[in-house]
Amino acid sequence: MASFAGAFAASHGPLIIREWQRVPVEQQRRMSAAYRELGRRLTAAEADVLIVISPDHWSNFFLDNYPAVCIGVGERHDGPPEPWMKDFPHRTIAGHPQLAMHIAGTALAQGYEPAVSHRLKIDHGSCIPLWRMELERLPKIVPLLVNSIEPPMPSLARCYRWGELLRQAIESYPEPTRVAILGTGGLSHSIGEPTMGAIYEDFDRETIRLFSRPADELIQYLDAELPTSGNGSEEIRNWLVAHGAAGGRGFELVDYLPVPTVIVGCGFAAWRV
Amino acid sequence: MRDYWLSKLFFDLQSPAMAAEFRAARDQVIARYPLDERVKRAIAENDVPFLAARTNPYLLRYYFFAAGMKDDEFIRRLNHG
Numbered sequence: 001m002a003s004f005a006g007a008f009a010a011s012h013g014p015l016i017i018r019e020w021q022r023v024p025v026e027q028q029r030r031m032s033a034a035y036r037e038l039g040r041r042l043t044a045a046e047a048d049v050l051i052v053i054s055p056d057h058w059s060n061f062f063l064d065n066y067p068a069v070c071i072g073v074g075e076r077h078d079g080p081p082e083p084w085m086k087d088f089p090h091r092t093i094a095g096h097p098q099l100a101m102h103i104a105g106t107a108l109a110q111g112y113e114p115a116v117s118h119r120l121k122i123d124h125g126s127c128i129p130l131w132r133m134e135l136e137r138l139p140k141i142v143p144l145l146v147n148s149i150e151p152p153m154p155s156l157a158r159c160y161r162w163g164e165l166l167r168q169a170i171e172s173y174p175e176p177t178r179v180a181i182l183g184t185g186g187l188s189h190s191i192g193e194p195t196m197g198a199i200y201e202d203f204d205r206e207t208i209r210l211f212s213r214p215a216d217e218l219i220q221y222l223d224a225e226l227p228t229s230g231n232g233s234e235e236i237r238n239w240l241v242a243h244g245a246a247g248g249r250g251f252e253l254v255d256y257l258p259v260p261t262v263i264v265g266c267g268f269a270a271w272r273v
Numbered sequence: 274m275r276d277y278w279l280s281k282l283f284f285d286l287q288s289p290a291m292a293a294e295f296r297a298a299r300d301q302v303i304a305r306y307p308l309d310e311r312v313k314r315a316i317a318e319n320d321v322p323f324l325a326a327r328t329n330p331y332l333l334r335y336y337f338f339a340a341g342m343k344d345d346e347f348i349r350r351l352n353h354g
Contacts, residue, residue, distance in 0.1 A: 058287065062284050149329065191330055192333045196344070231330055
């Protein structure tokens with residue numbers, strides 16, 4: 001049987017790449033160290049497959065059809081389409097269609113209706129953390145795209161349950177495969193709205209604190225605060241999926257730092273599993 | 274509110290080839306989309322608040338980034354027109 005190898009989360013703002021040279025040196029050092037530490041832990045977890053949870057930043061989906069959740073079930077995925085991600089070292093990324101289809105089947109059997117895609121573009125949301133983690137060997141990737149970009153979005157409680165569902169799917173997959181989860185994005189940021197550039201540090205710190213509390217308490221706080229904490233903060237959904245997969249046991253905060261140059265409250269976490 | 278064709282224009286401009294064509298022949302590209310005249314005027318005038326009310330904020334930000342507007346200027350226009 002497959003086994004759950006760990007859950008991690010990291011921020012992914014585009015300016016982490018585009019404006020990196022403008023980031024103050026000490027903040028560069030801390031961010032690089034945090035990404036590398038997550039990479040070290042993921043390597044130590046010996047994951048064969050990594051389920052990466054990210055929104056789709058209009059790379060695959062449009063208003064014609066924007067799924068709440070989409071699982072990438074392809075043999076291969078395309079690398080990031082953004083021109084400024086051209087130096088990302090993988091133009092295609094190996095998938096794991098058998099596990100991905102097992103996740104889809106497990107979901108459908110339990111009353112969830114994810115979309116599936118046999119060829120996804122894996123944009124900066126997934127690829128910035130994968131790049132910055134400096135992995136010597138990229139595990140096979142199963143993308144799970146969770147909409148936190150265009151309303152209506154899946155509820156926060158549903159995202160947590162998606163994490164529980166992923167854990168069930170992993171542990172019922174019949175092959176001896178080690179599977180880890182990486183939630184990406186967040187923490188607070190604001191994109192293309194009048195508050196653009198704002199980082200809500202109090203929100204971030206309280207959110208981090210509540211990840212060690214019962215999930216209901218965390219979700220209740222987020223439901224109340226997200227509407228006034230920047231639209232980019234909606235990406236906390238991806239952390240909630242990781243949290244659900246890890247049994248809601250809370251994480252070790254590898255680092256948190258608000259970085260105005262990249263307009264993101266940058267968070268890095270590894271769950272206690 | 275979402276203006277479908279405005280959003281589609283911004284979405285399509287993520288293609289580097291299309292963005293290059295847009296920079297070279299903006300009117301020609303815009304003519305392919307059945308945009309309301311007021312929307313065309315807002316694009317021509319960089320009327321950020323008008324456009325913001327009609328498209329997704331990520332697409333909006335992407336468009337003005339691709340059009341060469343600096344973030345500081347984008348935020349100023351977003352707040353003050």
